[in-house]
Every structure is written in C-alpha cells, then in structure tokens.
Amino acid sequence: MPRTTDDLIRDRERLLGPNVATFYNEPVHIVKGEGVWLWDADGRKYLDCYNNVPHVGHCNPRVVEAIYKQASTLNTHTRYLHDTILDYVERLTATMHASLDTAIMTCTGSEANDIALRMSEATTGKRGIISTDATYHGNTALVSQLSRSNIPSVGFGLDQYFRFVEAPDSYRNPDPDGSLFAEAVLEHIHELEKSGIGFGALVICPYFLNEGFPEYKDGWLKPVSDVVKKAGGLLICDEVQSGFGRTGTHFWAHEKMGVVPDIVTLGKPMANGHPVGGVVTTRDIMKEFRSGFRYFNTFGGNPVSCSAAMAVLDELEEKDLVSNALTVGLHARKRLDELKSRHIAIGDVRGSGLIFGAEMVLDRESMEPASDFTDRVINAMRHRGIIHSKLGRHKNTLKIRPPMPFSIENADLLFDTLDEVLAETPVST
Numbered sequence: 521m522p523r524t525t526d527d528l529i530r531d532r533e534r535l536l537g538p539n540v541a542t543f544y545n546e547p548v549h550i551v552k553g554e555g556v557w558l559w560d561a562d563g564r565k566y567l568d569c570y571n572n573v574p575h576v577g578h579c580n581p582r583v584v585e586a587i588y589k590q591a592s593t594l595n596t597h598t599r600y601l602h603d604t605i606l607d608y609v610e611r612l613t614a615t616m617h618a619s620l621d622t623a624i625m626t627c628t629g630s631e632a633n634d635i636a637l638r639m640s641e642a643t644t645g646k647r648g649i650i651s652t653d654a655t656y657h658g659n660t661a662l663v664s665q666l667s668r669s670n671i672p673s674v675g676f677g678l679d680q681y682f683r684f685v686e687a688p689d690s691y692r693n694p695d696p697d698g699s700l701f702a703e704a705v706l707e708h709i710h711e712l713e714k715s716g717i718g719f720g721a722l723v724i725c726p727y728f729l730n731e732g733f734p735e736y737k738d739g740w741l742k743p744v745s746d747v748v749k750k751a752g753g754l755l756i757c758d759e760v761q762s763g764f765g766r767t768g769t770h771f772w773a774h775e776k777m778g779v780v781p782d783i784v785t786l787g788k789p790m791a792n793g794h795p796v797g798g799v800v801t802t803r804d805i806m807k808e809f810r811s812g813f814r815y816f817n818t819f820g821g822n823p824v825s826c827s828a829a830m831a832v833l834d835e836l837e838e839k840d841l842v843s844n845a846l847t848v849g850l851h852a853r854k855r856l857d858e859l860k861s862r863h864i865a866i867g868d869v870r871g872s873g874l875i876f877g878a879e880m881v882l883d884r885e886s887m888e889p890a891s892d893f894t895d896r897v898i899n900a901m902r903h904r905g906i907i908h909s910k911l912g913r914h915k916n917t918l919k920i921r922p923p924m925p926f927s928i929e930n931a932d933l934l935f936d937t938l939d940e941v942l943a944e945t946p947v948s949t
C-alpha cells in the first residue's frame with residue numbers, strides 16, 4: 521500500500537529524524553515532472569515557478585538520454601582517462617573570462633565552496649573569510665560557517681575565521697554605485713588583518729539570490745572587487761544559483777556585475793538534477809591548491825555526470841534558453857509592476873531574467889516586512905497549483921526561479937493566480 525501524506529510525514533520523522541524541512545503547511549507529494557510542470561500523487565498538476573535545479577526542464581529528454589547512453593556504456597572515475605570531462609571543462613571554461621581556464625568537478629555546491637575556501641588558504645596563506653550576513657553557501661563543516669544562521673556551537677571552532685558583512689538591500693539601504701558595500705567589506709578586511717588571522721577571500725553570490733536579489737545596475741560589484749584584490753585576497757563568486765544564464769542578460773551573474781572572480785563555484789542547475797558541481801579558477805590558483813592538497817573525489821567528474829552536464833549546455837544553446845529568460849523576465853517585471861500598482865502589500869519589485877519576485881510589506885512608508893503574509897500567500901498559491909517560495913533576511917520576498925523553458929503563457933498563469941491570491945489574503949490576521 522502506498523503511504524498517505526500523513527504516513528509520509530510520520531515516517532520521515534521516524535526514519536530521517538527531526539527537523540527535516542518540507543515546503544508548505546501541507547507538504548506536496550510530487551511523483552512526476554515534465555518541463556515546467558509537476559504532478560502530485562493524486563494526479564494534480566502544478567506549475568513549477570521555483571525549481572532551478574531542473575534548469576532545462578524536469579526530465580529533459582536530451583539529459584535523460586545522455587545519462588542513459590553513458591550509464592549503459594561505462595561509469596568510472598577520474599583516475600582513468602576519459603574524454604568527456606576534458607570536453608566538458610573546455611566547453612564550460614570557454615563561457616568565462618580567459619583567465620578562468622581550469623576546473624575541478626564535484627558532486628555538490630557545498631564541496632565546490634569547500635574547495636574554493638581551501639584554494640584561498642593555499643594561495644594567500646591566510647584563513648579570514650568574509651561573506652554576507654544573510655546567505656547560504658552549503659553544508660560542510662567549513663562552508664556552513666559562511667551562513668550566519670547556522671548554529672555556531674558546532675563546527676570545530678572554525679567560526680573564528682569568518683566575518684559577516686551586512687547583506688546589500690537596495691530597497692532599504694540604497695547604495696547605487698556599490699561603494700558603501702565595498703567600504704563595509706574593507707572594514708572587515710582591516711579587522712581580519714589586525715587580528716592576525718589575515719584576509720583570504722570574499723565569498724558572494726554575484727546576484728545575491730539568497731539575500732533577496734537586490735536591484736543594482738550592471739557592474740555594481742566592481743568597487744568591492746577592487747578592494748578585495750588590492751588587499752591581496754581572492755574574490756570567490758558562488759554561481760550555484762545565479763549561473764548558467766538565469767539572469768537572462770549574461771551567462772554568468774559575475775559578468776553582469778562587472779567582475780572577473782578568482783574562483784567561480786557551480787552546482788544546482790549544472791546537470792539538471794544529476795548531482796554535479798564544480799570549481800573554475802585560474803591555472804596559478806589550481807597549481808597552488810593541487811600542490812597543497814591531495815584532492816580526489818570518487819564521483820566528481822565521472823563520465824555519466826559529465827555527459828549530463830554537457831547535455832545541459834547543448835540544450836541551453838540549441839533552445840536559446842538564455843534569450844528566453846530575458847524575454848520572459850521582462851514580461852514578468854511588467855506584470856509585477858502592474859500588480860504593485862493595485863496591491864498595497866507589494867513594496868518592491870525586483871529581478872532579472874528568470875529570477876524575479878516582490879518584497880511584501882505591512883506598510884510602504886515604514887517598509888516593515890510582511891513575513892507572515894508572504895507565508896500565507898505562498899501556501900495559498902500552492903493550493904491553487906502554483907509552486908514558489910520566499911527568501912531574504914525577513915523571508916518576505918517572493919522567490920520565483922522557474923526552469924529556463926518557462927514561457928510568457930506560464931508567467932501569465934502565475935501572475936493571474938497571484939493577483940487573485942493577493943486580493944483574497946488579508947495582510948494582517
């Protein structure tokens with residue numbers, strides 16, 4: 521007998537332990553996906569406006585075929601010679617600045633960030649790391665220290681090496697040219713140097729997705745990049761969420777923000793759900809790392825993973841999905857602006873390409889976050905067959921980040937439904 525929803529919730533707690541998070545007050549039991557659509561166990565269809573891992577669409581036939589073909593031929597690891605990893609790294613690095621020409625393949629974004637931090641220590645000889653105070657970069661003992669929300673009492677005492685700069689917030693604290701953010705980072709750099717720990721690296725998502733994707737002009741990160749490089753540190757751009765064309769204007773968000781990082785880390789969308797991550801860096805940094813650490817990853821860079829990742833690049837290119845992200849994203853912004861003119865709870869509208877959303881407030885003057893209201897909106901949308909979520913420091917920003925084949929018609933269904941839900945949901949209870 522298949523488990524009911526109640527059975528599933530109970531057995532998760534019994535078999536997986538407490539605090540294993542689910543989305544929504546009534547979690548969804550999804551059993552099938554195709555393109556931008558999901559189906560639950562009762563056969564109900566949902567429009568997926570949230571999942572960025574199935575980047576080229578759920579169960580994309582090209583990716584499924586690539587996995588099947590390679591898995592039925594051979595799967596080993598990188599201690600044997602094989603072409604696919606070389607073809608993939610060549611193709612991937614060709615999308616970035618010429619200096620970023622070598623890579624390590626991993627299985628997760630966390631591993632990629634873990635390597636990046638160790639590369640920074642190997643290169644600079646220093647351990648001080650700066651990230652924002654409202655982000656997430658992964659779950660290893662080292663990388664989990666980058667998230668202020670993680671419990672500091674566990675983590676092998678590594679927290680002494682981490683400093684948190686206030687996350688950029690274009691709505692509440694305008695910083696049009698990025699100089700205030702650069703100054704704030706510089707203060708932490710000075711403090712790290714004075715403390716004797718020294719400054720190793722700044723780690724940021726170049727589009728600040730977990731922080732609520734503040735709206736800044738292209739090139740906004742240039743001042744902070746200058747500060748980091750002048751201080752002899754490394755700029756690590758975590759493109760786990762922002763990369764592979766999501767912003768529509770550029771293939772990489774760091775390009776959009778006007779910087780050339782020393783290290784780029786990758787994950788989630790890279791192989792459409794097959795567990796693939798990666799670290800791209802310069803030849804010199806790679807040399808320092810490879811000399812300082814003996815690194816091997818049993819599954820990272822295996823032929824099946826590389827075939828899946830290659831199929832994602834093929835699909836993006838052939839279906840011109842980055843241009844699609846731009847077109848649909850512009851349409852979404854228009855629709856969101858129009859909703860803002862009619863729904864007082866929408867305080868700010870933001871986004872580029874297929875990452876967009878709106879910040880909900882109790883009052884436009886005070887900008888007080890409407891966090892509970894946002895939660896109720898998301899739950900109501902789920903009951904109407906629209907899957908999305910919330911993010912940001914106050915968890916009051918709608919997080920809409922669909923698979924890249926998302927169309928204007930899909931966006932219209934999302935916003936028509938959101939219009940109805942906003943009209944029906946009281947701002948305070």
Ligand SMILES: Cc1ncc(COP(=O)(O)O)c(C=O)c1O
Nearest residue numbers: 628629630656657658760761787
């Ligand atoms: C920006 C960012 N970096 C890294 C990670 C960690 O990736 P993974 O869960 O594959 O380890 C995440 C996951 O949510 C992320 O959002």
